[in-house]
Amino acid sequence: MTSLEQAVAAAFAPDGALACAADGFREREGQTRLALAIARTVEQGGELVAEAATGVGKTFAYLVPALLSGERVLLSTATKALQDQLFARDLPQLAAALGVPVRMALLKGRASYLCRHRMNFAEAALGSHELGLRVALGKVARWAQATRTGDLGEMPGLDERSPVIPLVTSTRENCLGAECPQFRQCHVNQARRDAMAADVVVINHHLFFADMAVRESGMAELLPTVRVVVFDEAHQLNETGVQFLGRHLATGQLLDFARDLLAAGLQHARGLADWLVLAGDVERAARDLRMAAGPAKSTQRLRWTLREPDGVDRDAWALAIAGLGRALALAERALAGVAETAPDLARLQERAGELGERTARFSAPGAAGFVRWLDVAAGLRLIESPLDIAEAVQTKLLTQPAEAVGRRAWVFVSATLGADERLTWFTGPCGLENAEVLQIGSPFDYARQAALYVPEDIARPADAQHSGDVARLAGDIAERLGGRTLVLTTTLRALRAIGEVLALRFGERAGPEVLLQGTLPKRVLMDRFRAAAGDALGRGCVLVGSASFWEGVDMPGDALQCVVIDKLPFPPPGDPLVEARCQRLEDQGRSAFAAYSVPAAAVALKQGAGRLIRRETDAGLLVICDTRLLNMGYGRRLLAALPPMPQLAGPADLAKMLDRLVAQCQGAPAVEN
Known part of the structure; x- marks a missing residue:
């Protein structure tokens, strides 16, 4: 073992620093193995791609070697919410537990920071009929007097979708740079200065690729001084990257x-x-x-x-x-x-x-x-x-020299990166075919904690009545469980259709409240779902979501007991980007369905299923309303991608499983909020 590996192993030991200082820490073999692999990569340089299933504890696994290395570290996450969690909770907690003095900085894109100059003439750009925006602008102006960071995410009551945000933030197109009369007080520039002075900088994938495209966000100065780069939720890198590289x-x-x-x-x-x-x-x-x-x-x-x-x-x-x-x-x-x-x-x-x-x-x-x-x-x-980011990663990242810091270490981690041993769904489009690959399974006992149900009497996904059948089954389950049900759809059309049926069923009588993606911000919907699970009246909620709800939903305990997936999440065949990728594979003499569509569906299915079991004491039911999982040849590949849970044989087994979940819930303490 290298010296860093020894320090990391000691930190994760049963009597180590984490066990003594981190609340609820428990040694996990998979977490320690991942942390040691990351430590080796940090010491030696190179690229590590690691798939660590839900429950492994990947955040601590990459933060501990990063902090103990003494190197300058860049951490990139998928969303601003995850950035905030890392910066405000995880990093300070671990730095204190490890006794490591470290300067940390949070760096977001321009749209996250108040622009004083833009705010000064925002009101002049409003029409006389835009009274609501004028009121919102006044609230921002009052908050601006007290904020130190200018991070709009810190402003109470400001919806992330508010139309006032573009009025009071800058873009690359309209920023005046050093010519701005507010340049010295600029929140964006202050955040960049803080980042340049920090040992650990937390960014997001959008900011990283925006800088790759235009070299404008301040990363151009930061990256050459960094020796360790960690991408969390790395499965989003390719789709994020193509947004900015065109x-x-x-x-x-x-x-x-x-x-x-x-x-x-x-x-x-x-x-x-x-x-x-x-x-x-x-x-x-x-x-x-x-x-x-x-x-x-x-x-x-x-x-x-x-x-x-x-x-x-x-x-x-x-x-x-x-x-x-x-x-x-x-x-x-x-x-x-x-x-x-x-x-x-x-x-x-x-x-x-x-x-x-x-x-x-x-x-x-x-x-x-x-x-x-x-x-x-x-x-x-x-x-x-x-079509992908492979060329950009190879030519603009992996070959970029690090200034006097030695060979750079690149670490890519996620719970879902592929469906084969080389994780080619991720490594191919990202230009990482030569990277070291590590896969670590979940510590959860899925055979005991969960079950899979595929209803055989449901309409085929192509039939007009399919969404109605899904809604009826989801409604039956939610009614039996007192809510606690998440329905994941593959299209917005299915989301609306299922939501309408459920709303009609429960709207005029006692039963679970129906929450629908798009009616409120995602965070508000999730908070309401959690709170309803702990309601003494036991009404609960059924939440219907698509797209972003397939990941980033973390509701441990009895708040969520059933995940219903409407159909297998194949890439949409009419999407021009999907079509172009498939055509490229066909031109190479390969089957686009086998090489692209099935692996993509497997990864998405793993993401959706990963919402169900979030800790060792959870129990839950996964329902996939698509008989192709059982009847088609590719179904075996998709089943193999799911956690190893037993499959229910029919409605009688389903009823028994629901009884078990109800009994567990009734005997458990109230859900955490």
Whole structure:
């Protein structure tokens, strides 16, 4: 063992520092094995890809060697909520337990920090009818007087979806940099200075890849000084990365530019140009582009293999995108004549040029090796992205030298990274085929704690009545358990259909409360679900969610006793990015279904199933309402990806399992809040 491995082993020992100082710590063989593997990677450098199943305790497993190494460490997580948890709870707790003096910093993207300069003229950009935004803006202004960090996540009562946030935050496009009159008091710059002075910096994947794309977030200075980089929840890296490593143009960006153009023009150069007309032309052109894409009842992706997206009128699209280019050119020309008047106007001129270049790019044929599509919703997003991040990781990360810090250590950890021994679902798209791979199973006793039920009398997923059947079964289970049921859907259409049936069933009589994704922020829905499980009346909740609810949901104890999955989570076949990836595999002579669709479904299924058992005392039922799991050849591969739990034979076994869960709940103390 190296000296770091010895220190890590001592920390995880039954009489070690963690057992003495960390509340509830218990030695786990898998956790120690993971920590030692990470310690070796830190000492030697190189790449380690580690899949550690739910319950292993991967957070402590990577934090302990990181802290004990004495190296400069960068920790990247999937979400800002996980960042906050690491920075505010896990890191301070472990540093104290290990007796390691360490300077820590939290670094988020621009959209998380109050911009004092933007706030100063935000009110001028509002229309007379936007009273609600003016009230919200006043609350932000009062909070701004007291905040030290400017992190909007710390502001009480501010919804993360609030429309006031874009008004009081900066973007790369509108930031004035050193020309800003508030530069010395800038919260973004203060966060970056704190990061440069820290031993451990906590960021998120979006920030990391945004910097890879534009070298703007401050990471360009930070990364070369770091020797250890840890990506937690690494399964999200590829999909996060492709968002930033391509090109995009959104009508929201254009409308923001038009609003800023009008406000800054009237403030700094009134009378020197007709700012109202110029801003109105850009706004009108953006809306014309949206109209040219046609109606959309919900968000949809349109293929884009020609000069115009599939299904869009060629002449209308060409006219709209040309009109946008002209409006931006006129705005840029007017701004060029007054740019020296104020930094705001100079930056607006640059933005007009950048938006014009993107418009011209999307007026031309797509780039080789990229896939292009159109996101159509209330707004419009034009996107051109690589199929994966492999080339970027190989050329921009792994080969990047570390300045005088030796060979860099890269650690990638997650509970779900693949369905084979080499974790190729993750390592291939991320360019990590040569990395060391480690898989550690869960310490939970799934044979005792859980069961799997696949109803054989349910409609096939392609049948119109499938969602109704899922809702009825989920309702029966939730009614028997007093709520405590999470329904995970693979589409928003199924989410709405199942939610409607459950709401009709329980809306007018006593029974579980139905919570539906999208009606409230995710955090609020989860808090209400947990609280209802501890309600003395025992009504409980059934929560129906899609997309983000397949992961990041942690409800241990009796709060959650059943997870219902509506159907096998195969990648959507009509998605242009999925189609392009499948086509690439077919061109290589491989089966896209076997090499891409089945492994992707296996990983998603593992993610969903992982919501059920969160600690050694939990018990629960996993219901997968898709008979293909039993009847199709690929079903064996998907079953093998699930935790090793016994399968119920039919309705009689299901009833017995529900009785067991009810009995356990009635004999257990109230759920933790």
